[in-house]
Amino acid sequence: MTFTWLFSLQGIVPVFVTGLGERWLPLGIVTLVTFGVSWVIYQIFLSPLANIPGPFLGKILPSIVQPAYRNGRMFRHSMENHRRYGPMVRLGCNTVSFIDFPTIQQIYQSYEFIKAPIWYQGFEMFGEGFFTTARADFHRKRKRVILPAFTLRALRVMEKSIIQFGPVNLITGDPPGDATEGAVVNIYHTLTLLSADVITELTLGKSVQLLSRGSHPITEWFHATTRLVVIFNVFPFLKGARWGFRELRGLLQDFEDYVSSCIQERRQRLQQEPPAEKESSRGPSGRLVPDILGNLILSVDPDTGEKLTDQELKCETISLLFGGSDTVASTMSTVLLQLFRNPHVFTRLQEEIITTFPKTVKAMGIDYETIRHQIPLMEAVISETLRIMPSSPGTFWRTVPAGGRVLFNHYLPAGTEVGGAAAAYHIGPEWSDPMVFNPDRFLGVAGEKSYPRVYTFSLGPRQCLGRALAFREISLILVTLFRFFEISILDEEELNKQWLHFVTLRPHDKQLNIAVKPRPGFIV
Numbered sequence: 019m020t021f022t023w024l025f026s027l028q029g030i031v032p033v034f035v036t037g038l039g040e041r042w043l044p045l046g047i048v049t050l051v052t053f054g055v056s057w058v059i060y061q062i063f064l065s066p067l068a069n070i071p072g073p074f075l076g077k078i079l080p081s082i083v084q085p086a087y088r089n090g091r092m093f094r095h096s097m098e099n100h101r102r103y104g105p106m107v108r109l110g111c112n113t114v115s116f117i118d119f120p121t122i123q124q125i126y127q128s129y130e131f132i133k134a135p136i137w138y139q140g141f142e143m144f145g146e147g148f149f150t151t152a153r154a155d156f157h158r159k160r161k162r163v164i165l166p167a168f169t170l171r172a173l174r175v176m177e178k179s180i181i182q183f184g185p186v187n188l189i190t191g192d193p194p195g196d197a198t199e200g201a202v203v204n205i206y207h208t209l210t211l212l213s214a215d216v217i218t219e220l221t222l223g224k225s226v227q228l229l230s231r232g233s234h235p236i237t238e239w240f241h242a243t244t245r246l247v248v249i250f251n252v253f254p255f256l257k258g259a260r261w262g263f264r265e266l267r268g269l270l271q272d273f274e275d276y277v278s279s280c281i282q283e284r285r286q287r288l289q290q291e292p293p294a295e296k297e298s299s300r301g302p303s304g305r306l307v308p309d310i311l312g313n314l315i316l317s318v319d320p321d322t323g324e325k326l327t328d329q330e331l332k333c334e335t336i337s338l339l340f341g342g343s344d345t346v347a348s349t350m351s352t353v354l355l356q357l358f359r360n361p362h363v364f365t366r367l368q369e370e371i372i373t374t375f376p377k378t379v380k381a382m383g384i385d386y387e388t389i390r391h392q393i394p395l396m397e398a399v400i401s402e403t404l405r406i407m408p409s410s411p412g413t414f415w416r417t418v419p420a421g422g423r424v425l426f427n428h429y430l431p432a433g434t435e436v437g438g439a440a441a442a443y444h445i446g447p448e449w450s451d452p453m454v455f456n457p458d459r460f461l462g463v464a465g466e467k468s469y470p471r472v473y474t475f476s477l478g479p480r481q482c483l484g485r486a487l488a489f490r491e492i493s494l495i496l497v498t499l500f501r502f503f504e505i506s507i508l509d510e511e512e513l514n515k516q517w518l519h520f521v522t523l524r525p526h527d528k529q530l531n532i533a534v535k536p537r538p539g540f541i542v
């Protein structure tokens with residue numbers, strides 16, 4: 019048997035001719051070329067999407083195999099194409115992207131347009147879960163059990179853990195805690211470790227303490243999982259196969275075992291711990307504890323009385339770990355970048371922080387309720403950063419349901435992938451002076467108009483569940499950083515370097531170097 023490598027679409031879709039003898043090879047090539055030419059003719063002239071504007075490659079290739087996805091430039095690619103072709107662009111042969119807000123609302127405001135499997139199915143190697151499911155009834159049912167862990171009251175109970183593993187960890191950490199005058203810190207790295215420390219405390223019941231320990235296998239498990247998710251998104255049939263990717267699968271197994279052991283430990287501790295706070299109105303257990311995992315273990319479906327099984331807990335915990343780590347780290351770094359680029363806003367924010375916490379000498383003295391009410395500029399800065407530079411700048415792809423739908427005056431057949439392009443939309447015609455960093459658009463009366471038009475956390479029933487947690491965590495960490503340290507950007511190059519987008523945004527070299535100088539008079 020001969021295996022001949024004929025061609026490869028950017029190395030992702032290898033095509034093999036199997037079992038063809040030398041004699042039949044020319045026939046194989048002719049067949050493939052004929053297929054290829056017919057495919058291109060169909061996509062450009064005959065497909066129901068043929069009249070939608072877009073780049074040539076976009077018209078003939080599925081979006082997931084396009085080079086821009088692999089080199090971290092997809093959000094830029096989408097922005098450039100929207101600038102060039104308008105609010106509706108065909109970015110893949112079966113994929114249409116929008117930046118028109120009514121259309122974005124139409125797609126996301128209900129369960130009608132389900133998550134497009136090709137972007138989510140890889141993650142289902144952990145089982146069907148809240149984040150990945152395409153089934154509305156499954157999602158509604160699971161949400162009833164998960165939501166109590168994200169209510170305002172639950173977040174208040176969690177605040178101490180957030181402060182302990184966020185702000186306290188930051189000022190005792192190494193760096194910047196031990197920074198001497200003018201020390202240089204790669205703050206992107208620090209904030210990435212810090213957000214991992216917080217989210218593991220919340221979702222595993224014990225922090226991996228990367229900032230103080232320096233390493234933990236979870237970093238490798240994260241990389242292995244991300245790689246397998248990408249592979250299984252493109253080749254879902256490999257998920258069940260017993261062969262291939264032995265090393266990655268081994269790491270995944272270690273990860274799952276570790277998460278299972280955390281669940282067992284947390285369950286045992288819950289039996290010994292006294293309740294942190296009683297919540298009278300929700301859930302038969304009525305008990306809230308200072309971490310998400312503990313609350314998920316205790317939570318009961320109010321309609322059926324069911325609890326999550328260990329397998330379900332594992333699946334949900336892993337997606338929350340992924341959903342709540344890099345997104346938060348990336349947002350904190352982009353907020354810093356925007357503040358360095360806009361020093362007048364930075365000065366104003368620092369002044370408000372120092373006036374609000376003039377005598378605070380410990381990170382524990384800074385609380386979220388005070389920040390929210392007395393320094394509304396902090397949240398406005400976060401929102402404006404997420405608008406002008408969203409940490410998840412891509413498109414959250416959905417599928418047109420059976421029967422097809424009319425979107426933006428075009429009929430799109432069932433199965434077409436559609437979505438709103440987060441980065442392109444937020445600098446589009448919907449916003450006045452979109453390229454100007456202006457947090458005031460999120461303050462007062464202006465804010466009431468702006469917030470409903472923000473799409474950085476998606477919209478509707480599948481919007482981000484962790485939004486309030488993210489704001490609380492980011493605000494607490496950054497206010498602590500600004501209260502206890504004087505920071506400045508190292509040089510101009512740091513401000514202008516390229517940021518890449520894989521799942522979230524990050525500096526191309528994973529560095530954002532700043533100079534740090536502790537302010538006098540704080541106590542670790």
Ligand code: HEM
Binds near residue numbers: 342345482483487
């Ligand atoms: C600034 C930080 C964050 C950003 C920008 C962000 C953004 C998003 C976006 C855009 C989605 C929709 C994704 C899609 O439809 O494919 C989403 C969903 C989700 N996020 Fe976040 N997220 C952030 C932080 C968090 C945190 C801290 C958590 C929790 C620990 C979290 C948990 C979730 C969950 C569970 C979903 C799935 C919701 C569903 O399918 O119903 N996120 N997030």
